[in-house]
Amino acid sequence: MTIKNRAGLWFVIPGIIWVLCFTLFPLLYSLALSFTDKRMGRRNRPGEWIGVQNYSDIFADNRVSEVLEMTLFVIIGGVLVTIVLGTFIAWLFNHDIPGLRAFRAILTLPIFAAPIALGQLGMILFNEQSGPVNHLITGLGGEPVYWLTEPWAARFAVLIVDAWQWTPFVFIIVLAAMQSIPDELYEAARLDTANAWTLFRRITLPLIAPALGTITMLRMVETFKILDIPYTLTGGGPGVSTQTYSYYIYLTGLRNFDMGYASALAYLLVIVAIIITSIFFWRVRARYEVQ
Amino acid sequence: MSTQVSRRNAQQRVGHTLMWIAILLVTLIALYPFLWAIITSFKPQRDALESSLIPWVQFDPIMDNWKAELQTGGQENFNALKNSGIIALGATAVALTLGTSAGYGLARFRFRIGNRNLVSWFLSQRFLPPVATLIPFFLMLQRLDLFDTRLGMIIVNATFVMPFAVLITRDFFADLPKDLEEAALVDGASHRQVFLRVALPIAGPAIVAAGIICFTFAWNEFLFASVLTVRDAQPFTVKISSTGTVRGIHFGYVSTRLLMAVLPPLILSLFVQRYIVRGLTMGAVKG
Numbered sequence A: 001m002t003i004k005n006r007a008g009l010w011f012v013i014p015g016i017i018w019v020l021c022f023t024l025f026p027l028l029y030s031l032a033l034s035f036t037d038k039r040m041g042r043r044n045r046p047g048e049w050i051g052v053q054n055y056s057d058i059f060a061d062n063r064v065s066e067v068l069e070m071t072l073f074v075i076i077g078g079v080l081v082t083i084v085l086g087t088f089i090a091w092l093f094n095h096d097i098p099g100l101r102a103f104r105a106i107l108t109l110p111i112f113a114a115p116i117a118l119g120q121l122g123m124i125l126f127n128e129q130s131g132p133v134n135h136l137i138t139g140l141g142g143e144p145v146y147w148l149t150e151p152w153a154a155r156f157a158v159l160i161v162d163a164w165q166w167t168p169f170v171f172i173i174v175l176a177a178m179q180s181i182p183d184e185l186y187e188a189a190r191l192d193t194a195n196a197w198t199l200f201r202r203i204t205l206p207l208i209a210p211a212l213g214t215i216t217m218l219r220m221v222e223t224f225k226i227l228d229i230p231y232t233l234t235g236g237g238p239g240v241s242t243q244t245y246s247y248y249i250y251l252t253g254l255r256n257f258d259m260g261y262a263s264a265l266a267y268l269l270v271i272v273a274i275i276i277t278s279i280f281f282w283r284v285r286a287r288y289e290v291q
Numbered sequence B: 001m002s003t004q005v006s007r008r009n010a011q012q013r014v015g016h017t018l019m020w021i022a023i024l025l026v027t028l029i030a031l032y033p034f035l036w037a038i039i040t041s042f043k044p045q046r047d048a049l050e051s052s053l054i055p056w057v058q059f060d061p062i063m064d065n066w067k068a069e070l071q072t073g074g075q076e077n078f079n080a081l082k083n084s085g086i087i088a089l090g091a092t093a094v095a096l097t098l099g100t101s102a103g104y105g106l107a108r109f110r111f112r113i114g115n116r117n118l119v120s121w122f123l124s125q126r127f128l129p130p131v132a133t134l135i136p137f138f139l140m141l142q143r144l145d146l147f148d149t150r151l152g153m154i155i156v157n158a159t160f161v162m163p164f165a166v167l168i169t170r171d172f173f174a175d176l177p178k179d180l181e182e183a184a185l186v187d188g189a190s191h192r193q194v195f196l197r198v199a200l201p202i203a204g205p206a207i208v209a210a211g212i213i214c215f216t217f218a219w220n221e222f223l224f225a226s227v228l229t230v231r232d233a234q235p236f237t238v239k240i241s242s243t244g245t246v247r248g249i250h251f252g253y254v255s256t257r258l259l260m261a262v263l264p265p266l267i268l269s270l271f272v273q274r275y276i277v278r279g280l281t282m283g284a285v286k287g
Helices: A006-033 A053-060 A062-093 A100-107 A115-125 A132-139 A151-179 A183-190 A196-224 A228-233 A245-254 A259-288 B002-040 B064-072 B074-108 B115-127 B131-143 B150-175 B179-186 B191-202 B204-220 B223-228 B236-241 B251-269 B273-280
Strands: none
Touching (some): A006 A259, A006 B131, A006 B150, A053 A062, A062 A100, A062 A151, A062 A196, A062 A245, A062 B002, A100 A151, A115 A151, A115 A228, A115 B236, A151 A228, A151 B002, A151 B273, A183 A196, A196 A259, A245 A259, A245 B131, A245 B223, A259 B115, A259 B131, B002 B251, B064 B074, B064 B251, B074 B115, B074 B150, B074 B191, B074 B204, B115 B150, B131 B223, B150 B204, B150 B273, B191 B204, B204 B251, B204 B273, B223 B236
């Protein structure tokens, strides 16, 4: 049944056309917009061709480096924190302890919550006067942190909420990878050492490394999109300190209606996403072939 | 010998105890924000503003927040929830219809341009930054008279969640033995009949799981909804994003509303545990 067969086309064509209309077409549309000066609203301009003007403007735009700082902070920080914590929790759950399954389901709950709601939840938890986070810090003898009014503290607040939501994602994937490691490998190694850390470093880590690579790429691509959490948690503030690159595109294109420039900004992001995605597909391509 | 064994047992017990402490702590951290929201939703503003670490002591639970959100402001909330439900269900239906068929095709046929290229074609949307297509969608929906309509939002969300449907069903069919389908083909059934009558009925669990994941992501979508809807088609995520009142943030109301937003997907998620790993990694990791 895996012969080349025209009948197969009918199964995939409707979906292909859908993607053509609602993914590829908008993408090309925004590429075209990025070479125009289209604006809406008070300074309405229908959009004249201005060549690469928008792209060269990006390099003169001071705001871009500011939002890139926040974006890179969330991406690098988020990937590191979620991978370390998620791997540790997966290691805990990879032990043969009865009753763990129910806990596993509970731990995955944050993944399914709307980020926009988590931003609000964060706003309550990180509230400087009455939030439990500051209460815990002062209870332990620390100084209260100005989570929403001090730039770097606000950045950490966004990072913490994002990491809280996505650590479970790393956890279940790494756990799946760990569970596919045959027990015999550990039994053989235990003859040499009983040290849990040595076992982890010599056996577990090398064997889960491919999964960690996949997670890193998926998380990077997903974190480029981050916007919902800062939107409700900090409103991008204080100042512009928690504005991410995506957030800035959104404000430029749909608050200031400078659509040509926003499209150019977006296209740089598309190029980065395409590079990471190509690496991803190049690594896992065999999975998608028909045997 | 026996002392050695008992010492090892003792060590193991200590190890297990430590592990249980760590596991409980991790679970508490995962649940604490939700618990905090639940408790706050039963608190008057005066109590919510008081600092405490354990939220369930020293207050008299009240129903005022829930009453305000469900009765007084009920109609508006109800409309937004209804929009969210219709949009998410519609998007899920479209994504499953196109996605299951594509998933089956990709699992059972070999295409000349390469199946992996076709898979990348279907998955591309998940990897693209959505802001890149936001402005084109804004202009397109206005042109098509679909701005601020549920139909417009169904199209947008179906596009976003279709990769999950394609991938989960493709993996399911690829793992399924072909014998039954081949037998039906030998008996003279067409490929379409085989898909609809033989393969599809067995795929029930995978399709439900794919549907739940699609529904969740469409329900949670905020960015496009905030731009492409104003009032008529406004879903709940956009409704709750504007929390400020003239007198500042009312914690009780905010908690109540955010719980209404997160509870449906959280409950549904408990039914898809088996499919989470593959579904969320685009098939790159087998779970």
